[in-house]
Amino acid sequence: MDVYLQTLLSGLAIGGVYALIALGFSITFTTTKTLNFAQGEFIAFGAFIGVTMLLLFSGLASTTTAVPSEAASAWRYPAAVIAAGAVAGLMGVLIFLLAVRPFAGKGGMNWVMSTLGFGVMLQSIGLAVWGPAPVMVPSPLGDDVLRIAGAGVRPQELLVLACAILIMVALDLVMRRSRIGKAMMAVAHSPQIASLMGINVGLVMIGAFALSSGLAGVAGVLIAPIASASLFMGIGFALKAFSAAIIGGLNNPRGCIYGGFILGVLESAVGLWQAQWREIVVFGLIILVLAFRPAGLFGQAAVDKV
Amino acid sequence: MLKLKDVNLAYGPIAAVRKVSIDVEAGEVVAIVGGNGAGKSTLLKGIAGLMPVSSGQIIFDGEEISRLAPHKRVARGIALSPEGRQVFPDQTVYDNLTLGAYFRRLSNDALDAEVEEQFTLFPRLRERRDQLAVTLSGGEQQMLAIARALMGKPRLLLLDEPSLGLAPKIIQEIFGIIVSLRKSGITILLVEQMANMALAIADRAYVLETGSVTLSGTGQQLLHDPKVRAAYLGISHSAA
Ligand SMILES: Nc1ncnc2c1ncn2[C@@H]1O[C@H](COP(=O)(O)OP(=O)(O)O)[C@@H](O)[C@H]1O
Ligand SMILES: [Mg+2]
Numbered sequence: 001m002d003v004y005l006q007t008l009l010s011g012l013a014i015g016g017v018y019a020l021i022a023l024g025f026s027i028t029f030t031t032t033k034t035l036n037f038a039q040g041e042f043i044a045f046g047a048f049i050g051v052t053m054l055l056l057f058s059g060l061a062s063t064t065t066a067v068p069s070e071a072a073s074a075w076r077y078p079a080a081v082i083a084a085g086a087v088a089g090l091m092g093v094l095i096f097l098l099a100v101r102p103f104a105g106k107g108g109m110n111w112v113m114s115t116l117g118f119g120v121m122l123q124s125i126g127l128a129v130w131g132p133a134p135v136m137v138p139s140p141l142g143d144d145v146l147r148i149a150g151a152g153v154r155p156q157e158l159l160v161l162a163c164a165i166l167i168m169v170a171l172d173l174v175m176r177r178s179r180i181g182k183a184m185m186a187v188a189h190s191p192q193i194a195s196l197m198g199i200n201v202g203l204v205m206i207g208a209f210a211l212s213s214g215l216a217g218v219a220g221v222l223i224a225p226i227a228s229a230s231l232f233m234g235i236g237f238a239l240k241a242f243s244a245a246i247i248g249g250l251n252n253p254r255g256c257i258y259g260g261f262i263l264g265v266l267e268s269a270v271g272l273w274q275a276q277w278r279e280i281v282v283f284g285l286i287i288l289v290l291a292f293r294p295a296g297l298f299g300q301a302a303v304d305k306v
Numbered sequence: 307m308l309k310l311k312d313v314n315l316a317y318g319p320i321a322a323v324r325k326v327s328i329d330v331e332a333g334e335v336v337a338i339v340g341g342n343g344a345g346k347s348t349l350l351k352g353i354a355g356l357m358p359v360s361s362g363q364i365i366f367d368g369e370e371i372s373r374l375a376p377h378k379r380v381a382r383g384i385a386l387s388p389e390g391r392q393v394f395p396d397q398t399v400y401d402n403l404t405l406g407a408y409f410r411r412l413s414n415d416a417l418d419a420e421v422e423e424q425f426t427l428f429p430r431l432r433e434r435r436d437q438l439a440v441t442l443s444g445g446e447q448q449m450l451a452i453a454r455a456l457m458g459k460p461r462l463l464l465l466d467e468p469s470l471g472l473a474p475k476i477i478q479e480i481f482g483i484i485v486s487l488r489k490s491g492i493t494i495l496l497v498e499q500m501a502n503m504a505l506a507i508a509d510r511a512y513v514l515e516t517g518s519v520t521l522s523g524t525g526q527q528l529l530h531d532p533k534v535r536a537a538y539l540g541i542s543h544s545a546a
Contacts, residue, residue, distance in 0.1 A: 189513045197377075197405045
């Protein structure tokens with residue numbers, strides 16, 4: 001029993017990270033009809049900016065393969081999360097202006113190439129700055145395994161899950177209730193009609209990329225204590241999160257969140273059974289879902305009255 | 307108030323509006339009539355800024371706005387109720403209306419007061435306040451589209467085929483509202499295929515054919531022009 005609970009909690013934690021990143025995919029897709037295929041590098045950059053901030057805040061040298069645990073204590077870890085989110089958000093503005101806006105809305109797939117290329121450049125820059133070695137990152141809650149109903153849970157997993165849920169509930173409220181959220185929904189429906197409302201559509205699109213990229217950066221710092229920070233970590237997370245967004249329905253932010261959690265738990269459950277089969281079963285199921293529900297599990301068919 | 311000088315608008319290589327010059331004076335209702343594909347919607351999109359002019363000038367209140375982004379034109383006082391309604395289907399009637407006032411940054415109380423003004427003008431919308439726009443009938447969506455445009459407190463209201471696909475009774479209702487809007491001092495540029503009704507309420511009108519203005523005059527002049535009657539009112543020369 002306890003092993004199942006343990007599997008469920010780890011699955012939800014990793015699923016929360018997928019959900020954050022998947023939500024980011026959905027945010028740019030609904031507002032600009034484009035995706036940031038450099039999202040993986042934004043996750044890795046997020047993790048390393050987090051590492052750099054932790055070291056900086058605690059006055060330590062920046063060349064190291066493991067961040068000492070006291071560097072993540074007290075205010076330092078939350079501050080690193082916020083800093084990584086902010087820097088990744090700024091990078092999101094850059095990628096939008098340089099690699100997406102010139103091609104968005106013009107038809108064609110040039111933005112796929114340009115965002116992928118931006119990611120490759122980012123990775124090279126990252127390797128030059130931080131080197132190829134993975135860095136162990138401590139959890140602000142320590143590494144002692146907690147016992148919950150007999151199950152052993154890493155405190156960072158609970159922290160990741162709590163942060164992911166908190167961020168997503170807050171965003172959901174903002175999207176549904178606030179003036180800016182309604183403006184984003186309007187842009188998602190039609191940029192042209194939104195502009196007739198006096199909405200500065202270009203600014204909303206920049207904001208969407210900043211938010212989406214910021215989420216990826218935050219996800220990177222959250223997952224680093226579990227997965228270690230590595231410049232090669234991003235692609236796996238981004239691919240899983242993208243799959244989560246597809247099975248949840250790219251057009252449906254909540255669907256993407258559910259997709260993230262479903263994927264995380266599924267992956268964790270299959271891993272419990274046969275770790276080496278994990279990826280095969282997970283992606284096999286994704287293909288199966290799409291065969292029967294092409295718009296994803298929670299994707300809505302367009303409802304428009306003519 | 308609005309002056310177009312030799313305006314050309316094109317979709318890629320295809321010219322849709324050619325050298326159109328029109329004037330709209332403050333307080334007027336000006337109609338643009340013409341058949342399907344004449345370029346009426348394209349012209350309104352050009353004025354609202356949804357399409358860049360390929361050449362020519364659009365002057366509003368004495369200032370050239372040809373290169374201004376659409377959201378800035380809205381802020382200057384030009385609102386478009388687009389063809390086919392185009393309400394936000396997955397948002398409520400109330401939210402659609404408040405989006406119309408998005409750029410004005412009103413307080414919640416001020417917003418509620420202005421939404422109430424629209425409900426007085428369009429009582430059918432009041433009953434639907436919290437319904438998603440997609441659940442409204444075509445006529446109600448048209449009223450919502452006009453009310454949403456009015457929430458921007460425009461001085462110039464552009465209406466693109468408000469009668470499209472609606473029952474005669476609803477069309478009467480909507481034209482009644484257009485007349486009452488004119489009384490309240492809003493200048494209106496009305497595009498219609500329903501030429502007879504548009505010409506009947508218009509101070510002046512232009513006939514658009516394959517992208518060019520071919521005829522202009524007062525609403526009454528055009529209403530009684532044999533060519534207009536033959537082409538747009540379904541009345542042949544011999545019958546007239
Ligand atoms: N999005 C578009 N792309 C290409 N051509 C268009 C587009 N919209 C309209 N057109 C063409 O431009 C011309 C004018 O169309 P439009 O302004 O919609 O006419 P109207 O509103 O008078 O019916 C038509 O020939 C139409 O086929
Ligand atoms: Mg039209």
